[in-house]
Each structure stands twice: as structure tokens, then as C-alpha cells.
Amino acid sequence: MKPGSIAVVGAAETTRMGKIPDVSVIGLHADAALNAMADCGLTAKDIDGVATAGESPVAIAHYLGITPTWADGTAVGGCSFMLHVRHAAAAINEGLCKTVLITHGESGRSRVGSGGFGRQPSSLMGQFELPFGVTSPPTMFTLPVMRYLKTRGYTEEDLAMVAVIQREWAAKNPRASFKDPITVDDVLNSPMIAWPFRMLMCCLVTDGGGALILTSAERAKDFPQKPVYILGTGESVETPMVSQMEDFASSKAFRVSGKKAFDEAGITHSDVDHLMIYDAFAHLPLYGLEDLGFCKPGEAAAFIRERNTAPGGRLPLNTNGGGLSYMHSGMYGMYALQESVRQMRGIAPAQIPGAKVAVSHGVGGMFAASGTIIFGNER
Amino acid sequence: MDRALPQPTPETQHFWDGCKAGELRLQRCTACKESYFPPRPFCPGCGCRSVEIYTASGKAILYSYVINHRPRPDMGTEPHSIAVVELAEGPRMMTNIVGCPQTPEALQLDMPLLVTFESFGAITLPFFTPAGA
Known part of the structure; x- marks a missing residue:
């Protein structure tokens, strides 16, 4: 805290005090x-x-x-x-x-x-x-997607392709839960969970954990591991009710969080060597690519289909296999961060050679919240 | 198993009373005239505390949905829609589409809908049904 740098300018209590049975x-x-x-x-x-x-x-x-x-x-x-x-x-x-x-x-x-x-x-x-009758994320996180597909002109096959390509990354990861190749037909023929979502469009449910330790960049050079610097950060929240999202084809929290992180880091999209987008379901990488500005609205499905995010592509995405194939214990954001750190240290199972900037983008709730961290291995 | 039902609060009581009376009640700001949902005693658009309750037309379009193939125990055993409709007055709300097959073929985005009410004891829920059905 820098003394005297921050002030309180507004302060008030509730209009009434004591017993207020008519206000929740x-x-x-x-x-x-x-x-x-x-x-x-x-x-x-x-x-x-x-x-x-x-x-x-x-x-x-x-x-x-x-x-x-x-x-x-x-x-x-x-x-x-x-x-x-x-x-x-x-x-x-x-x-x-x-x-x-x-x-x-x-x-x-x-x-x-x-x-x-x-x-x-x-x-x-x-x-x-x-x-x-909403149950859990499979009937809530998925609710905007029919509107999204219609607005963008995307298809069920486009959703399925997200899972197919992430399985290719998982195949390179010895710790991934699922490694066998799958096809678009496999995804579309997997059990229906909540139309239009099939089981293979939904993340795993597994056990696990992760932890991070942060200190100043000055001190970081005294540690045995290669430092991974935080270049930019963003966050935002929108609504606890998915039915009240402002735009069913775009997450406001994604847009606000992503822009803040890119502005802070002072980088452009072409600087990004590696990308993680929290994929609780197959539609999230599509929203993420558009809302973070990697693709124009309506171009994310083709971007994935044309293998830009696949092994060998120019924007490696969810290289651990993601929540769809690697693991998902419930709050997957930690695993996205862990993979970003591994990539910046140069030790990931599917290491991107020479990667210098990694973006890790997370979601909370059903598009309720978002956080974006941009890592670099050079200051 | 009894259906999960809302517990109204003082700020939402008018909405649930309206459903019981067969009316879909919305709120709008007297300053900026914006209609909003869910209920609250001030305008989320401009912060104005002067708001009014009015009866909406009950007309809507199907905005988005899923068909849950693994229903909650209180929702029966057959696949059913969980939908968001866009009311003619602007706000969107979650509901179920009833009175038609629970299939992608029968549930077309942007199809016109009308509100309908079903009583569950102390609570009446607002559902929507295809207009003209």
C-alpha cells in the first residue's frame, strides 16, 4: 500500500436500519x-x-x-x-x-x-x-448455444470439431484422461446430454488439483526454475444467471477481461504463441477466439476447422487436451494456468518450440465471470 | 418428487402474484422507460428508484434452448426443453416450452410464443406455448 494514495469518496448505510422485513x-x-x-x-x-x-x-x-x-x-x-x-x-x-x-x-x-x-x-x-429444470452446467452453460449457432451460421459439426482437435493435443499428453483419436461422427453419435450437446462436447469430471507461487520479478531470478512473468491481466463479471446474458453470441465478461489483459501487456494478437481457453464445453473455444479478438465474429469455426489451432497450426490452443480430454475437476482454470506456465518454461508434453507469450483465458460459472492472464518468459 | 419452486421475496412478490392471476408482470423505469427483468425496486439501466409494474402482452419469441435428456428427478423422465424467450417488451426470461413435441424439429428459433400459466400449489409458473397452437 502506498500511503495516502487512495481515498473514500462515497459512504452510506441502508435507508432504514433495525427490522426491515420487506427487503431481501x-x-x-x-x-x-x-x-x-x-x-x-x-x-x-x-x-x-x-x-x-x-x-x-x-x-x-x-x-x-x-x-x-x-x-x-x-x-x-x-x-x-x-x-x-x-x-x-x-x-x-x-x-x-x-x-x-x-x-x-x-x-x-x-x-x-x-x-x-x-x-x-x-x-x-x-x-x-x-x-x-436446469440441473448443472450441461443444461445451463449450453443454453445460449442454439442462438449462437444461428447468429454465426455455425453447425453441430463445428462444435464437434473443437473436441476432435483437442483430442489430437491430448494424444501428446501422457497425463491426459482420454488420448484415443475421435472423429466428428464419433462426437455427434455420442450420447445426447442436452440438445445440441453430446457427451463428447462436454468436459470430463475428474479429481485433481494445482497450485502456483508468485513473487516479485526481481526476486524470481534467485529461484531454481525459469521465471514465468505476468505481462498482463484482465477480469470481469457479467451475470449469475445465464438467461440474462446481454448477448447470447458473445460474452461481455470475455470481451472486457481479454481487452484489459492485452492492453496491460501491450501486445497484439500476432505476438501470442500459445493460447488456453477454458473449455468446459465445446462452444467455449469458439466464443473465446472471437471475444478475445483472435477471430472476427463468425470466423472461429473455420479457423479451428482449417487446423490453425491444431498441432502444427499457427495458434496452438488447449495443448494439454483441455477440459474436454485432459482433465476437469470442476474449476479448471488452474489447469489452464499450469499448462501456460509449462509452455513458458519450455517443459510441456506438447511443447511449442520457441514460445515466448502465452495467453490463459478462464471462465467462471456459466459465462458469469472471466479472467485472463498473459504470461511471458522474457520481461 | 415435488417440483423445485421459487420462494418469492418482497422485491419479486408482484411477479409471482401476477402469475397466479394469469398476468405476466414486468417492471419499467419511469425515467428512462426501459423494461427489465428479473424484478428489482430500481432501474438497472440508470439507477432510478422510480419504477412501475405493468402487465406484459405475454407475446414472445423462442430465443434459445436446450432439450435436457437427463431430467432432474422433479422434472419427470422424458426429455424436456429449457428455453429462453425474448418478450415482446424486450426482456428475456427462462421458461419451458409446452404444448408441442420436445424436439429440435418442433422447437424452431424465433417461433412466436404465448405465455401460459400452470399452478403448482402456492406457486404458479409461467410457461410458453407456440402461438396459434
Whole structure:
């Protein structure tokens, strides 16, 4: 923290206090937030950072109409907001965002509504999505895809081809769960999960873990492993409800996160030697290639079909085999980061010779959140 | 197994009361006139707290969907649609398409739909059905 560099400009509590049986948890967050924005003359459009505990920062951002470039859901109990202030100060000083909203709301006495990432029947998802039979990601993450295919002119075969080419990468990875080659027909003939998604268009469900250790670049040279530098970062969140995505053919969180990371790193797409796009399902690499700007909207399917992302192609993508063939324990982002680091160290099973810049792009929830990290092995 | 049902909150009660009364109730901002969904007591477009409730036309188009071949235990055993419709007033909402085969052939994007309501005890859910069906 740089002393004196950050200030509080707006502060307010909920309009009422004590017993408020007519406002739910998220409503208390919003009421306090609107009052704080009024206190400093800002609107949701002026806020680009959101931190909260007890409720998801994704839910708060979407409820209020905020498009953040920084979100913090650190939840360590009652002092979470002190940590949010500290994290916000670092984020603003680092240029990750300019104006941070930190909210709290709790219906401690009346117990109206409920916060958190859960699926309680009083949450917005519990009221407006769960009653219609959504189960888990296979019926939620996939929901925008029929519209996406129509908008872009893509086909089921285009979805299947994503899985086929990632299996080619997996074949080079001794640790991959599935290594046998597959064809488009194999994918289309695999069991139907949720039309138009077949089993081989869905990620694995496996066990595993990963960890990273970071320090300053100055100190990094004293360690035994080749340093992998962080050149750029991005993040954003859109909505906790996939049915409320702004554009079913494009993820706003992807676009905001990707642009921020590329701007920070000061690189162009032609500088990228290696790419990871979190592939919980076969459509995600297509969205990612377009929303990160590697392909124009409508060109990603042909880009994959023409083997640009396949072994030997000019933009190697998901070289560990991805969530579709390597592994997916539930929160796959860690494995995308691990493969980026291996590629930058030069030790990946399917190593890209001479790779200097690697982009690792992740998704959270069902297009709810996104994070992008750009790595380099030279400073 | 009983169907998973919503638990209304004070901010959403009007919507669920509307379904029970056979009305699809939306909210719009009195300042910027934008209709929005799901319900909340302020406009997510401009932050204005002056909003009104009105009855929507019930007309929509099929915007996107999946057909779940592995239904949740409370949803029966047959494949069923989980859809997003775009209301004539602008907002989109999740629903089920009923009154037609649950097949890709019967479920064409952009087909016109009308709201229909089905009671599940204390809660009435809004579904959509092909217009003219």
C-alpha cells in the first residue's frame, strides 16, 4: 500500500436500519450501494470495481448494472470489508480499475432472501431459473448455444470439431484422461446430454488439483526454475444467471477481461504463441477466439476447422487436451494456468518450440465471470 | 418428487402474484422507460428508484434452448426443453416450452410464443406455448 494514495469518496448505510422485513439480502446491498453512489454523485456506469462478501460480486454487479474490470469476493468473515478496502487500494494503484464499490447487506434478523453463490429458492436463480429444470452446467452453460449457432451460421459439426482437435493435443499428453483419436461422427453419435450437446462436447469430471507461487520479478531470478512473468491481466463479471446474458453470441465478461489483459501487456494478437481457453464445453473455444479478438465474429469455426489451432497450426490452443480430454475437476482454470506456465518454461508434453507469450483465458460459472492472464518468459 | 419452486421475496412478490392471476408482470423505469427483468425496486439501466409494474402482452419469441435428456428427478423422465424467450417488451426470461413435441424439429428459433400459466400449489409458473397452437 502506498500511503495516502487512495481515498473514500462515497459512504452510506441502508435507508432504514433495525427490522426491515420487506427487503431481501441483495436488496439491502443494492439500497446501500445506491445511497453511497448518490452520496458522491456517481451512477453504476461510473463504477468499475466491485467487492462484497456474503453475496457474490457477480450478483451485485449485475443487479446494479455494473460492468467491472475488477471483482473481489474475498469472504473471510466480518472483517472481509477491511480486506476489500486493502485489495481495492492495490487494484486502483495497479490500474486494474478506477472506482470501487464495496457493499454489505445482511437480513440478520428478518432472514429475508439469501445471499451467496448458492441456489436457495429465494435467490434470483432459485426463483427464475431453477423452477424450469436446469440441473448443472450441461443444461445451463449450453443454453445460449442454439442462438449462437444461428447468429454465426455455425453447425453441430463445428462444435464437434473443437473436441476432435483437442483430442489430437491430448494424444501428446501422457497425463491426459482420454488420448484415443475421435472423429466428428464419433462426437455427434455420442450420447445426447442436452440438445445440441453430446457427451463428447462436454468436459470430463475428474479429481485433481494445482497450485502456483508468485513473487516479485526481481526476486524470481534467485529461484531454481525459469521465471514465468505476468505481462498482463484482465477480469470481469457479467451475470449469475445465464438467461440474462446481454448477448447470447458473445460474452461481455470475455470481451472486457481479454481487452484489459492485452492492453496491460501491450501486445497484439500476432505476438501470442500459445493460447488456453477454458473449455468446459465445446462452444467455449469458439466464443473465446472471437471475444478475445483472435477471430472476427463468425470466423472461429473455420479457423479451428482449417487446423490453425491444431498441432502444427499457427495458434496452438488447449495443448494439454483441455477440459474436454485432459482433465476437469470442476474449476479448471488452474489447469489452464499450469499448462501456460509449462509452455513458458519450455517443459510441456506438447511443447511449442520457441514460445515466448502465452495467453490463459478462464471462465467462471456459466459465462458469469472471466479472467485472463498473459504470461511471458522474457520481461 | 415435488417440483423445485421459487420462494418469492418482497422485491419479486408482484411477479409471482401476477402469475397466479394469469398476468405476466414486468417492471419499467419511469425515467428512462426501459423494461427489465428479473424484478428489482430500481432501474438497472440508470439507477432510478422510480419504477412501475405493468402487465406484459405475454407475446414472445423462442430465443434459445436446450432439450435436457437427463431430467432432474422433479422434472419427470422424458426429455424436456429449457428455453429462453425474448418478450415482446424486450426482456428475456427462462421458461419451458409446452404444448408441442420436445424436439429440435418442433422447437424452431424465433417461433412466436404465448405465455401460459400452470399452478403448482402456492406457486404458479409461467410457461410458453407456440402461438396459434
